[in-house]
Amino acid sequence: MLDNYLMICKDILPEYYEKVVEAKRLLEDGKVKDVSQAVRRVGISRSTYYKYKDYILEPAELGSGHKAVLSMMLAHEQGVLSALLAKISEAGGSVLTITQSLPIRGKASVTLSLEINSMTGSMTELINAMENTPGTEQVRLLAVE
Numbered sequence: 787m788l789d790n791y792l793m794i795c796k797d798i799l800p801e802y803y804e805k806v807v808e809a810k811r812l813l814e815d816g817k818v819k820d821v822s823q824a825v826r827r828v829g830i831s832r833s834t835y836y837k838y839k840d841y842i843l844e845p846a847e848l849g850s851g852h853k854a855v856l857s858m859m860l861a862h863e864q865g866v867l868s869a870l871l872a873k874i875s876e877a878g879g880s881v882l883t884i885t886q887s888l889p890i891r892g893k894a895s896v897t898l899s900l901e902i903n904s905m906t907g908s909m910t911e912l913i914n915a916m917e918n919t920p921g922t923e924q925v926r927l928l929a930v931e
Contacts, residue, residue: 791843805830806838840926852903853882855928856913860896861921862889867896869919874898877912878905897928 796804809824818824825835840857860866867886874881880901887895905912909927916925 802830802834803838803842806835806842807844809835810839810842840928843929852901853931854879854900854902854909855930856898856900856916856925857928858896858898858916858925859893859923860886861923862892862894863921866919866921870898870916870922873915873919874900874912877907877915879912880904893923902930 805828808828809821809830812818812824812827813821818827821832821835825832858870860870867884871881882899882901883897885897902909909930913925913927916922
């Protein structure tokens with residue numbers, strides 16, 4: 787997963803990329819109540835925020851750390867989540883929280899926060915293993931702390 791990223795000096799990027807990061811920070815710090823307030827405060831559109839929010843990460847979010855947050859879509863089938871949890875355990879990770887939406891059209895959105903400091907492999911290897919699990923789609927690394 788991390789091999790899909792480049793480190794680029796923000797001075798050469800359009801200003802709205804940095805504003806997306808600023809809006810994310812406002813939301814994470816609880817300084818605004820919702821996305822509409824955040825984008826209004828930093829001066830970008832909601833569509834710009836949603837288009838880039840999952841693809842623009844600060845260097846601290848990409849570094850190695852102790853916790854990671856992953857988002858994915860799972861088929862509403864028996865054993866899919868259990869198979870993912872087994873892969874995390876095999877990699878030496880530990881699940882801190884699981885947030886799952888109600889299944890709609892046979893799929894549910896799942897967010898996992900993990901303790902990763904005891905993992906034997908890399909996050910890229912874990913994400914690849916999760917993506918190759920039947921019933922799993924769109925595994926995304928949201929943050930690393």
